[in-house]
Amino acid sequence: QRKALEAEKKTLVTQQDQATKLTQSARDLSTQIVNLRRSLFNSQISSRAASPLSPAFWQSMIRPTQDDVARLHDLRGEITDALDSALSAEHRWLFF
Known part of the structure; x- marks a missing residue:
């Protein structure tokens, strides 16, 4: 056992x-x-x-998307409105 x-x-x-x-x-x-x-x-x-040294990295800035283009158009409109307001007869002397 x-x-x-x-x-x-x-x-x-x-x-x-x-x-x-x-x-x-x-x-x-x-x-x-x-x-x-x-x-x-x-x-x-x-x-x-992509590497920042490669063209692929910067391609989005070179070829913007439709959203980017729309935002740039909106920005251009806002800048135009601001300049028109600043160069109007009543605000022109304050602008310069």
């Missing part, structure tokens, strides 16, 4: 060692996955934005 118990104990210790090794291996793999995800995320972020 003692031999059987010692054999069972030896089997349990072996299984416990294997479980410990598997746990450590799982932790290592989890750490590697997190590092790979972080690396992938960083590479995706850096690849999305």
Whole structure:
């Protein structure tokens, strides 16, 4: 009976060692996955934005969108109204 118990104990210790090794291996793999995800995320972020030295970065200013054009027209209208008001006969002397 003692031999059987010692054999069972030896089997349990072996299984416990294997479980410990598997746990450590799982932790290592989890750490590697997190590092790979972080690396992938960083590479995706850096690849999305063009360099300020490249023409693609400045393309939005060279070729404005329809919203930008509409805002510029509104701004031009407001500037024209402000200048007309400033150069009117009653405000001209204050403007200069």
